[in-house]
Amino acid sequence: IxxxxxxxxxxxxxxxxxxxxxxxxxxxxxxxxxxxxxxxxxxxxxxxxxxxxxxxxxxxxxxxxxxxxxxxxxxxxxxxxxxxxxxxxxxxxxxxxxxxxxxxxxxxxxxxxxxxxxxxxxxxxxxxxxxxxxxxxxxxxxxxxxxxxxxxxxxxxxxxxxxxxxxxxxxxxxxxxxxxxxxxxxxxxxxxxxxxxxxxxxxxxxxxxxxxxxxxxxxxxxxxxxxxxxxxxxxxxxxxxxxxxxxxxxxxxxxxxxxxxxxxxxxxxxxxxxxxxxxxxxxxxxxxxxxxxxxxxxxxxxxxxxxxxxxxxxxxxxxxxxxxxxxxVNLKNLLYRPYTDASVGQHFTTPQNHKINTTLDMSKLVRMCRPALEEQKHIRARLRIKNTDRVTGTILGSEITKRYGEKGLAEDTIILSFVGSAGQSFGAFIPCGLTLTLEGDANDYLGKGLSGGKIIVSPPRESVFPAEDNIIIGNVAFYGATSGEAYINGTAGERFCVRNSGISAVVEGVGNHGCEYMTGGRVLILGQTGRNFAAGMSGGIAYVYDLDPNKCNTDLVKLEPLTDDDEKAAVKAMLEKHVHYTDSNLGHILLENWDDTVTHLTKVIPEAYEEMVALIAQAEAEGHTDQEAHMIAFEKKHGKNGKN
CATH class of the missing domain: 3.20.20.70 (Aldolase class I)
Known part of the structure; x- marks a missing residue:
């Protein structure tokens, strides 16, 4: 019992x-x-x-x-x-x-x-x-x-x-x-x-x-x-x-x-x-x-x-x-019993068939990457993908996590390049060591729960349309992502990076509600944002090119120009990586004119987050360890027992 x-x-x-x-x-x-x-x-x-x-x-x-x-x-x-x-x-x-x-x-x-x-x-x-x-x-x-x-x-x-x-x-x-x-x-x-x-x-x-x-x-x-x-x-x-x-x-x-x-x-x-x-x-x-x-x-x-x-x-x-x-009170309907015969199951007896064996991971990827899983050998492969291939990479990622825990494998141990249209949840929950590149487009929930992996999406090589003006990934990309990197050569649908907790992402435009409820990480947006940007955002930083302030929800965040030299260098490094991985035409133009580009960038940062980051940095500068610095900053903000 x-x-x-x-x-x-x-x-x-x-x-x-x-x-x-x-x-x-x-x-x-x-x-x-x-x-x-x-x-x-x-x-x-x-x-x-x-x-x-x-x-x-x-x-x-x-x-x-x-x-x-x-x-x-x-x-x-x-x-x-x-x-x-x-x-x-x-x-x-x-x-x-x-x-x-x-x-x-x-x-x-x-x-x-x-x-x-x-x-x-x-x-x-x-x-x-x-x-x-x-x-x-x-x-x-x-x-x-x-x-x-x-x-x-x-x-x-x-x-x-x-x-x-x-x-x-x-x-x-x-x-x-x-x-x-x-x-x-x-x-x-x-x-x-x-x-x-x-x-x-x-x-x-x-x-x-x-x-x-x-x-x-x-x-x-x-x-x-x-x-x-x-x-x-x-x-x-x-x-x-x-x-x-x-x-x-x-x-x-x-x-x-x-x-x-x-x-x-x-x-x-x-x-x-x-x-x-x-x-x-x-x-x-x-x-x-x-x-x-x-x-x-x-x-x-x-x-x-x-x-x-x-x-x-x-x-x-x-x-x-x-x-x-x-x-x-009449409980007659509450006590109604539709069937009493044994032909209708009254309790659980038949397990669900989740059809896991039909996934691309089970049919190809896990077997193909076994040398990397067992001996940490580097794997490179190029495959076709179609939109009925859902949750691609997740089972492979779980096998990495089973063997190597939260740290995963060394960066880029496994690089899988896909060509075509990816189905929903491409790269969901993938850990460090697994890099997925996609030449084509992707459906909703790309990189959901990203856990250290890397995702790169770019249009087909033969495409002639401007990538920065076209949607290449669906809605709710990188929902709940905790660590990793993402580079998107094109625009995203709605709620891009909702509840992002720690990934570094570059994208060339987003729909409504971008960076909603974000608590960590860095997001560089090279185009338009849509309405209600940064709603409920309590952590992390977004950098937006030519941000329209009227589209930003400023209840928790403030808008600043990018002035710190170290921060400028870090944002430039993100853009350089984006160009390196995707060969983005827009990225090339912005990088070649960096001195002008940086003047168009707006820093979107939550006020409470900025205050705590400054307190932590101050404590670390005084010689305290990372753990001590966080506790000292907490006590300054909320009192020794969190009662302020």
């Missing part, structure tokens, strides 16, 4: 390090699973007792690297959260300590914003692509999707199953993070019972129930709660509030203030020392819940949980009420 227990998404950055590791250790000892939440995970915990076996992929993609993905047994796409459906997250700058910033690939002391939606999911087809991306990044992991209990969730769940998800989580409004807005906790979302019942019934009516595992969370506390969840259709059960109470949480609802006096939800070192929780407390609690459930199962005559999944007939509405209004 306890192997079916999970802990809810407990974000690294919200919980203290000690509390997070306590929860993970307890669940691993039990044989269950803990969930990272959307804050990434410290790589030092991989392959240890404190490793979170469920890695969450949320809208901000904090810390979602190839190395992060490869160390999971389940990858969970968080579409929404029961306690605050439809809302993004906000981690205040006074909680972004150096360790948190490192894990999230962000800047110490600078606030972090999570977008409400995933910018690569605007339809069920988009969701199917992300599921396929993640399955390529880690073939042994199951792929789950977390949904909020609400009206219409059944229809959405049917689409999620058809998108080939392995697991669906139905998240109820109750419980949830103490940092959720009070209005959301009180007025948004629905009880998990309503959402779970709708999902179970819809999947049964469409004969899809046997393809997916159903999980439920939303303040499950007792064996009775688990039993009711199973009878409504759940096979796996998530706990969030209860484990935290077991290790010392007193529900003070000050998670966002960094002042938790019990050391559960704070990064303040003094307060963290007060944490008294132990893994044994959670283990004992979970075993008591399991024993409670076993006794209920025995009374109902069930030997296994699978036998009781979806058995609505074992539930009945109370006929005595303590409140007159409760008598008006």
């Amino acid at each position: 306890v192997k079916r227990f999970r802990t809810g998404a407990m974000s690294y950055g919200a919980l203290s390090k000690e509390a997070h590791e306590c929860v993970a250790t307890a669940m691993n000892r039990l044989g269950g699973m803990s969930n990272t939440g959307e804050g990434g995970e410290d790589s030092a915990r991989f392959d240890t007792e404190t490793n979170d076996r469920i890695k969450q992929v949320a809208s901000a993609r904090f810390g979602v690297t190839s190395d992060y993905l490869i160390h999971a047994d389940e990858l969970q796409i968080k579409c929404s959260q029961g306690a605050k459906p439809g809302e993004g997250g906000h981690l205040p700058g006074n909680k972004v300590y150096p360790d948190i910033a490192k894990t999230r690939h962000a800047t110490t002391g600078v606030a972090l914003i999570s977008p409400p939606p995933h910018h690569d999911i605007y339809s069920i087809e988009d969701l199917a692509e992300l599921i396929f991306d993640l399955k390529n990044a880690n073939r042994k992991a199951t792929i789950g999707v977390k949904l909020t209990s609400g009206a219409g969730i059944g229809t959405i769940a049917a689409g999620v199953v058809k998108a080939k998800a392995d697991d669906i989580v139905v998240s109820g409004y109750d419980g949830g993070t103490g940092a959720s807005p009070r209005t959301s906790l009180r007025h948004a979302g629905l009880p998990w019972e309503i959402g779970l019942s709708e999902v179970q019934q819809t999947l049964l009516l469409n004969r899809l129930r046997d393809r997916v595992t159903l999980e439920v969370d939303g303040k499950l506390l007792t064996g009775r709660d688990v039993a009711i969840a199973a009878l409504f259709g759940a096979e796996v059960f998530g706990f969030g509030t209860a484990p935290l109470l077991a290790i010392g949480c007193h529900m003070l609802r000050v998670c966002h203030l960094n002042t938790c006096p019990y050391g559960v939800c704070t990064q303040d070192e003094k307060l963290r020392k007060r944490f008294k929780g132990k893994p044994e407390y959670i283990i004992n609690f979970m075993r008591f819940v399991a024993q409670d459930l076993r006794e209920i199962m025995a009374r109902l005559g069930f030997h296994t949980i699978d036998e009781m999944v979806g058995r609505y007939d074992c539930l009945k509405q109370r006929d005595h009420f303590g409140n007159w209004k409760a008598k008006t």
